[in-house]
Amino acid sequence: MMDLLKQLKRITPDPSFSARSRIELLAQMPMRIVRPSIWQLFGESMASAGALALVGMLLLVAVGGFSAWNFLTPLRITSLDPAGLTAEAEAIDIQIQLAGVGYADLQAAESTPAAADAPLPERRQSIATHKLAEELGLAEPAPTTTDAHTVTIDEALDALAE
């Protein structure tokens, strides 16, 4: 198995890709006073990629051919279009509100000193869950008055267990 894995070392990149990629990368570097000549750069790449590959590379660059770059003609920056970004950002904001519902109450409850009659942490978590369920359309708002108190499933079970 190890011997077979070692065989994979023979996988190498396409020389024309390597040459083009190298040229593009090095073109971005700031120039020094002692500047290697363009032929010196080509010479280095020729040493590794071969002169023919270099010529081929130049031709391909001239016609704009290089795998993932092909589709960029004509140049498009729809990915930076503000309208599209806005729509996606708004969708995120809606989800943040949904995830924040109840969570904010939970955080506030956790961060303020507990009063003597303050709900237990488990109950505060439950309140957060209920508010989330309201937002998801799975719940009615919890009744706020004792007159309107709805007996819950668990309350009913407790009554039946007595």
Add this chain to the structure above:
Amino acid sequence: MLDGEKRIIQRAKRGEASAFGLLYDRYQPQIYRFIFLKVSRREEAEDLTHQVFLQALQHIGEYEDVGFPFTSWLYRIARNEVIDHYRTKRQAISLDDVAPEYFATLDRAMEDAERRMDVRRVTDALKQLKPEYQDVIIMRFIEDLSPKEIAVALQKSEGAVKLLQHRAVKQLQQLLKP
């Protein structure tokens, strides 16, 4: 490691294009190979490899060799690029999806037909490993990185890497059982 690598890196940090070119020539094939074995598509491997070296170029000023080998730094960038790439794809690559040129690339590397079949089996099995296991196998047994270099690349301790390696090999052997 390149002879006088530290000096070459310092020159690259100062903006000397030829110095970075030397680093590129030295490490690009193995980074490409690492990525290719993980993504299986030549075009994607080329794009990601270019991206890795673009990142390296842009951040070489921040690189400091204080027990942090340059290879490990490059592999760390490469791993992150592959992870980000998969998040974009958001799909499991099944062997059926593997581009034909993946196997063509392997085939070109192997003269012997029987050997080719064996190697294909190994690469198929490699693809079934979880990403961390793939990383260790490729770095250790194909690219000959030391456990220390791998540990830095994976941001783990050497001990953790050795354990990962042991498990990865075991699982690969299991997958290769007839």
Add this chain to the structure above:
Amino acid sequence: MWRPLADKHWTAVTAVLFLCAVLLLGVARAETETPLCEFTESIKELEGLQADYYGDPAFRVRTELAIRKRLLVMVIDCAAQEARSLRQKIEETSTEHDIVVPIRTRFLETLNGALQHYADARSRVDTLGIGGSKDLAREIRVWRENTYTPTATQALNFLVWAKNQELFSAANGRLADIRTAIRSLKLTEDEKARALLEGSVVSLRAANEENDRARGELDQFPPPANTLGVIRTSLEKLAHTYELFFSLSELAQKLIPLGEKQ
């Protein structure tokens, strides 16, 4: 006599208020008599019998048993409907994103298990005496507190998280497109553009990691208390990424002549 609930019971009480209300929303239209989850009158009836009845003890026992059984069946049916509604919401989640599927499947299986649990309990009611009905009520109560309610809570978190996956998919795709565009337009030669792009990569990576962490928490039982917090954090980091996208967009508009824009 029905005593006020101990504090510990509030864990489940408030958490499932909403689930009862689903029945009020969805089933009340169909019901012509007592709504499915309306227990108040029956409980009052039971309490009245226990407190005020002075007649024939045998008649009282029979009546009490009948009320208990009727109420128990109502409660079980209401609880089952609650689980059914939640299951329906889970079923409606999109399976477009592979990472959603196994968790969705697990919640559906768990809810199916809960429905089976309720069906089994319901089938036992007919043969019970007063003592047996109390035991069954207690048994269901404990099961709900320890098993069902934590699962239902986590299922709600899953509904939020599942919806987020399309947002993450959009963001990851957008970043890939932006990187390609920035490269092709040679905007990487601009230091600010490079910094914004790098910032976007780092920010989105952090958001993805938090999203993955939330997925891990959704897999755990008992569920961690702060899963919703982790989900929220992942969204906040995603929002921050878009702030950087907007900055890149503004910068690109400044740097590129109008004629090249599409």
